[in-house]
Amino acid sequence: MIDIRNIFKEYHGFFALKDVSLTVEAGEFVALVGASGSGKSTLLNIIGQIDVPAKGEVVIDGVVTSAMNDNQKAGLRNKLFGFIFQSFYLESKYSVLKNVEIPLIIRGLRATERKTLAVNALETVGLKDKAKNLAGTLSGGEMQRAAIARAIAGNPQIILADEPCGNLDTVNGGVILNLLKALNDAGKTVIMVTHNSEHAMAATRLIRLKDGELVSDEKHP
Amino acid sequence: MKNILDLFLTEIKSVYKQCIVFILIASLVFTLSISLFCLSFDVIKGYKAYLDEMFADGLSFELNVKSFDDFLRAGGAADYLKIDVWNFTDDVNFSFNGVIVSDEDSEEYSIFFGDAYVFRSALPNACRGARLVSGRWWTDGDNLKQNGFYNIFISSQTAEALGINAGERLQMSFPYTNAAVAELTVAGIYEGEDVGDFVCPAYFIYGIFESVAATDYTDGVYVYYYGEVAEASDIFDAVSALRRGGFKPELFLLEEIDLVNAARYILITISVISFLITSFILNNIVTITVNARQRFIAQLKLLGAKSSLVAALYYSFLLFSFLASFALGSALSVLLKNYYSGIVNTTLDFTVTLNMYPAVLLALFLTGVVILAVRFVLFGRKINKIQPIDCVRSE
Numbered sequence: 001m002i003d004i005r006n007i008f009k010e011y012h013g014f015f016a017l018k019d020v021s022l023t024v025e026a027g028e029f030v031a032l033v034g035a036s037g038s039g040k041s042t043l044l045n046i047i048g049q050i051d052v053p054a055k056g057e058v059v060i061d062g063v064v065t066s067a068m069n070d071n072q073k074a075g076l077r078n079k080l081f082g083f084i085f086q087s088f089y090l091e092s093k094y095s096v097l098k099n100v101e102i103p104l105i106i107r108g109l110r111a112t113e114r115k116t117l118a119v120n121a122l123e124t125v126g127l128k129d130k131a132k133n134l135a136g137t138l139s140g141g142e143m144q145r146a147a148i149a150r151a152i153a154g155n156p157q158i159i160l161a162d163e164p165c166g167n168l169d170t171v172n173g174g175v176i177l178n179l180l181k182a183l184n185d186a187g188k189t190v191i192m193v194t195h196n197s198e199h200a201m202a203a204t205r206l207i208r209l210k211d212g213e214l215v216s217d218e219k220h221p
Numbered sequence: 222m223k224n225i226l227d228l229f230l231t232e233i234k235s236v237y238k239q240c241i242v243f244i245l246i247a248s249l250v251f252t253l254s255i256s257l258f259c260l261s262f263d264v265i266k267g268y269k270a271y272l273d274e275m276f277a278d279g280l281s282f283e284l285n286v287k288s289f290d291d292f293l294r295a296g297g298a299a300d301y302l303k304i305d306v307w308n309f310t311d312d313v314n315f316s317f318n319g320v321i322v323s324d325e326d327s328e329e330y331s332i333f334f335g336d337a338y339v340f341r342s343a344l345p346n347a348c349r350g351a352r353l354v355s356g357r358w359w360t361d362g363d364n365l366k367q368n369g370f371y372n373i374f375i376s377s378q379t380a381e382a383l384g385i386n387a388g389e390r391l392q393m394s395f396p397y398t399n400a401a402v403a404e405l406t407v408a409g410i411y412e413g414e415d416v417g418d419f420v421c422p423a424y425f426i427y428g429i430f431e432s433v434a435a436t437d438y439t440d441g442v443y444v445y446y447y448g449e450v451a452e453a454s455d456i457f458d459a460v461s462a463l464r465r466g467g468f469k470p471e472l473f474l475l476e477e478i479d480l481v482n483a484a485r486y487i488l489i490t491i492s493v494i495s496f497l498i499t500s501f502i503l504n505n506i507v508t509i510t511v512n513a514r515q516r517f518i519a520q521l522k523l524l525g526a527k528s529s530l531v532a533a534l535y536y537s538f539l540l541f542s543f544l545a546s547f548a549l550g551s552a553l554s555v556l557l558k559n560y561y562s563g564i565v566n567t568t569l570d571f572t573v574t575l576n577m578y579p580a581v582l583l584a585l586f587l588t589g590v591v592i593l594a595v596r597f598v599l600f601g602r603k604i605n606k607i608q609p610i611d612c613v614r615s616e
Contacts, residue, residue, distance in 0.1 A: 041613075050523055050609045071527050077609070078525020089520050089612060093235040103524040105227045150524075162613075 001025055002047060002158070002189075007056035009042050009212075016042045017053070018212045026157070029184040030191045031203035039212040040193045041162050047191060048081050048160045049073040078107055082151030082159045082188075086166035088143040090150075092136030096127060099135050100150045107154060121153035122146070125179060141172030148179055152188075159183055161192040165199055177202045225533045228521075229541075232534060236510050240538070243506040244545050247499050251550025254495035256561055259554070259581050261488035268481045269454035272474075276453035282472040284463065317383040317391045362393060362403025380407070457482075496585065500592045503546060507539045507596070511603060518604060519612035532604045536597050543589055551582060 002024040009017040017039045024030055032040040045051035047058060049065055058065045060080070065073065077083075090099045100118040109117070122128045125145040130138065135146060144164060151159055161180060165173035181202055184190045194200050201220075208216040233240070272280070314321045385391055385407055393403040450459050460478060463470045472478075511518065518531050 045610060045613060050613060074522065074525045074527050076525075077523065083523060085613070089516075089523075091235065091517065094231060098231055102228075102231075102521070105224050105231070106521065106524055106526045106530065108224045110223075111227070 001061060002191075003059040004043075004047065005057050005059065007043070007046060007053045007058070009039070009046065009051070010054045015212050017046075020056075020209075020212070020214050022207060022214060022217065024189060024191060026189050027184070027187055028189055028205055029181070029203040030189075030205045030207060031200035032191065032193045032207050032209060033195065033197065033200045034209035036195060037211075038209040040195075040209050042212075043209065044160055044162055044191060044193050048083060049077050078103055079154065080156055080158055082148075082154070082156040084144070084147050084151050084159065084161040084164045086163035088147045088167075090135040090138075090143055090146055092134065094135055095131065096122065096133050096135050096138065096146050096149075097131040099146060100153050103150060103154050117153050117155075118149070121149035124152065125149045139172075140168055141175060144168060144172070144176050145179065148176065148183075152183060156188075158189045158191065161190065163193055163195070165194070165196065173199065225530060225537060228530075228534050229537045232514075233538070233541075236514070236538070239509065240506055240542060243502055244542050244549070247502040247506075247542065247546040248549035248553065250495050250499045250502065251546050252553040252557065254492045254499060255550055255554040255582065255585060256557060257488045257492035257495065258585060259558075260561060261485045261492065262581060264481060264488070265457070265485055269457065272453040272456065279451045280453045280456050280472070280474070282456070282459070282470045284468050284470055314394045314396055315379065315383065315391050316394065317385040317389065320383050322379055322382045362395075362401040366403065496588070499546065499550075500589070503539060503542050504596055506542050507535050507600065510538060511535050511600070515607055516612055518607045519609055522607065523609035523612045528601070528605050531607075532597070532601045535604065536593075536600055539593055539596060539600070543593055547586060547589060 004020060004022050004024075007017050007020045008015060016037075020039070020043060032043060034040045042051065046053050049058075049068075052066070060076070065076070068076065090096075091102075094102075097115070097118055100121055101114045104114040104117055119128060119131060122131050125148050127142060127145050127149060130142065130146075135143065138146060144167070148164075151161075159180065164176050164180065168176060177199060180190050180192060184204075190203070192199075192203060200206055204219060206216075206218045206220065207214060208218075314323050316322070380386070383391060387407050390404050390406050393405055394400075395402075450456050456472070456474065457478065460470055460472070460475070514535075518535075521531050521534075522528070
């Protein structure tokens with residue numbers, strides 16, 4: 001369970017988040033929506049321990065993350081979270097397989113175990129046959145699928161996706177949403193940032209932000 | 222450790238091209254550095270061999286100083302006293318903690334005082350005491366005290382026999398005459414027996430002298446000293462030691478020695494500069510790599526890498542580059558040694574055989590490791606500054 005308590009985030013006098021509080025239960029598929037600059041990506045980064053709030057705290061499974069040091073937060077990012085971004089952040093000169101292996105290398109897993117987990121993840125996203133290709137040779141949709149494979153290879157409990165379909169056409173965007181839904185069905189907690197209300201409908205809960213404030217929190221089947 | 226290696230092997234595939242160019246440049250500069258460093262030693266070695274061959278009987282030189290006192294003072298014996306009582310076992314005993322030592326090796330005695338006057342003569346058999354300068358006689362410890370002598374230098378053999386250390390006080394007694402005992406502080410302990418057991422430091426401070434004799438002095442105006450070295454190559458050290466003591470030795474080879482020494486220092490200087498340039502180039506490899514890979518570093522951190530892991534990854538690049546450059550540079554140096562020797566030997570009268578000393582290479586290697594260690598700290602700071610959020614911000 002993720003408990004966000006009275007979060008504030010300030011950038012040079014401008015408040016990107018103002019007193020945001022919410023709770024995300026395990027297994028939920030949450031969509032954070034809002035216009036550009038509403039603070040949704042900032043909130044996602046704070047949840048994922050990529051950024052720190054100016055005030056307030058994030059409690060994950062009863063642990064207050066602000067009490068953690070950098071190394072502990074790094075460990076949390078590696079094991080608990082899987083990250084997906086609009087720009088994929090794949091290393092174009094690495095093979096697809098190696099890209100997927102990076103968080104597993106960081107975790108210190110042995111080569112054979114890494115390879116098994118990475119290949120399984122690529123199989124899940126339908127990219128097993130492209131494992132040896134350089135990431136730079138993939139199409140946009142394939143790159144995002146590879147990024148999802150990297151996010152799920154280490155079997156994290158929470159998937160954080162920031163505009164995962166932002167750079168994709170409708171068809172590929174649909175494929176990625178279906179993958180996220182499948183991951184959620186498999187028990188993963190998914191928190192997705194999107195400004196696309198159609199994409200947001202894939203989630204079971206819709207949280208709307210405006211000017212850094214939480215303005216609505218709706219559940220739908 | 223294994224994950225660093227895994228990341229290193231992965232990452233090097235994306236940066237190896239720029240690494241190879243840098244490593245090749247660094248290797249060439251390193252070659253120059255190593256070769257010149259080794260050459261600087263070999264030039265001296267070749268010249269010393271040349272001297273030994275040319276002057277098989279050793280070399281002699283002269284010192285020209287204003288006075289004997291000047292000689293002693295320049296030798297660090299401003300407050301000096303020389304007491305040699307040789308072949309008069311019963312005349313003077315030195316004792317410490319009940320141990321007694323007498324000197325009985327010579328038939329000559331000398332007393333040197335710190336006032337520029339010297340009394341030196343063969344001691345007549347009838348003489349039962351020592352003689353003070355200015356024609357006065359001294360026969361006991363009281364006399365010494367009155368003349369302000371509190372210190373004495375003793376040989377290491379005597380110090381060992383007495384079980385005494387510098388700074389401790391020994392007793393000088395005159396058993397033959399039962400005169401007053403003198404208390405003297407051991408001001409220093411020297412090596413060597415040639416100059417007696419109890420002396421001022423002037424004669425022994427330059428161990429290079431096989432014999433030192435005053436050839437002339439007149440009322441403390443000019444004194445010429447003659448010295449020699451058995452091995453001609455020792456003249457290098459002799460000249461250095463004398464100059465450190467403020468002397469100007471007179472020697473026909475002096476100009477040549479200076480020239481060879483200057484050549485050595487020039488070679489070492491160029492070598493050190495080359496080595497620093499190599500270090501600079503190698504450091505740039507990683508600096509450029511880190512700068513170019515900032516987003517990737519932030520991404521690694523975002524994916525859960527600790528700063529220490531990332532620092533170790535890029536530090537291993539520096540280490541790898543250093544080792545590769547060092548190995549390549551050393552190999553090239555060995556290959557080029559005949560070429561270097563040829564150049565040197567055409568311009569010198571003596572033969573230089575260029576060797577690649579393992580010790581020199583090791584010293585160079587260790588210096589490099591120290592530089593790398595310093596860089597490690599700096600890299601750590603640079604990498605610490607890159608945060609996971611930078612991955613997202615750079616979008």
